[in-house]
Amino acid sequence: MKIICSTASLLLFMIFISTTKCDKLSLKKNNNEEAKNHLFPPCASCKILVDSFKRGMEKTKKGKFEGGDAEWEEKKLGSYQKSEIRLVEIQENLCKDVNHGQNQCYSLAEELESQMEEWWFNNQDTHDFHDYLCIQNAKKCCPLNHYGPNCEPCNGFPDSVCNNNGKCKGAGTRMGNGKCTCDKGYTGDVCFECADGFYQSYKDEKKLLCSPCHKACKGSCSGGGPKECLDCTSGWKWLEGKGCYDIDECYENKTSCPENNFCINTEGNYTCLACDRACNGCFGDGPDMCTKCADGYEQKDNICVDTSDRTRKTTEDYYRYARYLGLSVATGIILQRNIYVAAVIGLCVAVYITVSEYTVAQNSGQEPILNLDTLGKIPK
Structure with a gap:
C-alpha cells in the first residue's frame, strides 16, 4: 500500500513539474x-x-x-x-x-x-x-524638425525651434500638430516664458534662460535667493526685509521625536536621529548628550559609561595581581636556600611587574601599583 501511495505521489509531482514547464513555455511563446x-x-x-x-x-x-x-x-x-x-x-x-x-x-x-x-x-x-x-519614396517620415502630412517646418525652424526651449510635436514624422512641448522651467506657445517656480535669469530678442527659484519659495520669485521669494513654502517663514527664513522646528515648534530620539533641524524641515545606546533619552548625539543613562550604564564625568566594562576591568585586575603574588611566592619557595639568587630573581620579578603595570597605566590612564621611580628603593 505504501509503495502504491509513493508511486502515486511521485507521478503527481512529475505531472505538476511537467505542467508548470509547459505553462512557462506557453507564456514565453505568447510573449514572443x-x-x-x-x-x-x-x-x-x-x-x-x-x-x-x-x-x-x-x-x-x-x-x-x-x-x-x-x-x-x-x-x-x-x-x-x-x-x-x-x-x-x-x-x-x-x-x-x-x-x-x-x-x-x-x-x-x-x-x-x-x-x-x-x-x-x-x-x-x-x-x-x-x-x-x-521620406522621399515611402513618405512615412519627415525631415528633421518638420511635421504633419505635408512635412511643414516647426515653429522657429531651422535654428530656433520652440526657441530651443522645447520640442515640436510630431517632428520628424508625418504626425503631430507642430505645437511646442516646453522643457522644464519654460511655458508659453513658443516656450518663451518662465514657468511657475522659475525666474528669468537672462533674456534678449532671441534667447531666454529660466532658472529655478530657491526652495524656500512657494511659486514665483524675482531671483535665486530666499529674499526674492514672493511667498514662502512650508517650513519657511516670511520676515519683512529678509524674505523667507528657515523655521527651526526643533526649537520654535517644539517638534517631538519618537522615544530615545533627538531632533535635528534641516532647511525647511527637520529629522529625528536615534540617541546613543548609552542613553535613555538625549538632546544630541553621543554618550555625553544623555538626559539619563540607559540600563547597564552610569554617569561618570558627564558621560554615560558601560558598567560591564568596569566590572570586567576589575576582574582582570584581580587576576593580574594574583598572578604577580603567585610569581613572588613561588620565587621565594623555590630559592629560599639561596638568598642571593632569590634577591636577583626577586628584582627581575619586581621589574617585570613594574613595567607591566606602567604599560597598563599608559593605556588606561590609571596609576600603576608600582612606580618606576621606586624601583631602586626595593630592599636587597
Whole structure:
C-alpha cells in the first residue's frame, strides 16, 4: 500500500513539474508572438526596417564572390560591394534580427522591395538610405524638425525651434500638430516664458534662460535667493526685509521625536536621529548628550559609561595581581636556600611587574601599583 501511495505521489509531482514547464513555455511563446505582432507608428516602423538593412550591410561589408577566379568575377560581375548577390544576401536576413514588430518589418520590406533595389543600384552613392526610402519614396517620415502630412517646418525652424526651449510635436514624422512641448522651467506657445517656480535669469530678442527659484519659495520669485521669494513654502517663514527664513522646528515648534530620539533641524524641515545606546533619552548625539543613562550604564564625568566594562576591568585586575603574588611566592619557595639568587630573581620579578603595570597605566590612564621611580628603593 505504501509503495502504491509513493508511486502515486511521485507521478503527481512529475505531472505538476511537467505542467508548470509547459505553462512557462506557453507564456514565453505568447510573449514572443506578442512582440513580433507589435505595431509601431509608420515612421518608427520604417526606421526599424532601415536599421535592419544597415546591420545587414555591416555584416556583409567584408564579403566577396564565392569562386575560383575572384578577379575575373569582379571584372564580369562588377564590385561585390554593390552587387546583386550582396543585396540578395542582405534581403534574405532582413528583419530576422528584429524582436518587436518583426511581422510589420517583413510586411514593409515586401512593400518597399523595389524602392530598396532602386536605391541599391542607382542611388547608393548620392542619397542617404533613410531619407531616400522613408521620406522621399515611402513618405512615412519627415525631415528633421518638420511635421504633419505635408512635412511643414516647426515653429522657429531651422535654428530656433520652440526657441530651443522645447520640442515640436510630431517632428520628424508625418504626425503631430507642430505645437511646442516646453522643457522644464519654460511655458508659453513658443516656450518663451518662465514657468511657475522659475525666474528669468537672462533674456534678449532671441534667447531666454529660466532658472529655478530657491526652495524656500512657494511659486514665483524675482531671483535665486530666499529674499526674492514672493511667498514662502512650508517650513519657511516670511520676515519683512529678509524674505523667507528657515523655521527651526526643533526649537520654535517644539517638534517631538519618537522615544530615545533627538531632533535635528534641516532647511525647511527637520529629522529625528536615534540617541546613543548609552542613553535613555538625549538632546544630541553621543554618550555625553544623555538626559539619563540607559540600563547597564552610569554617569561618570558627564558621560554615560558601560558598567560591564568596569566590572570586567576589575576582574582582570584581580587576576593580574594574583598572578604577580603567585610569581613572588613561588620565587621565594623555590630559592629560599639561596638568598642571593632569590634577591636577583626577586628584582627581575619586581621589574617585570613594574613595567607591566606602567604599560597598563599608559593605556588606561590609571596609576600603576608600582612606580618606576621606586624601583631602586626595593630592599636587597
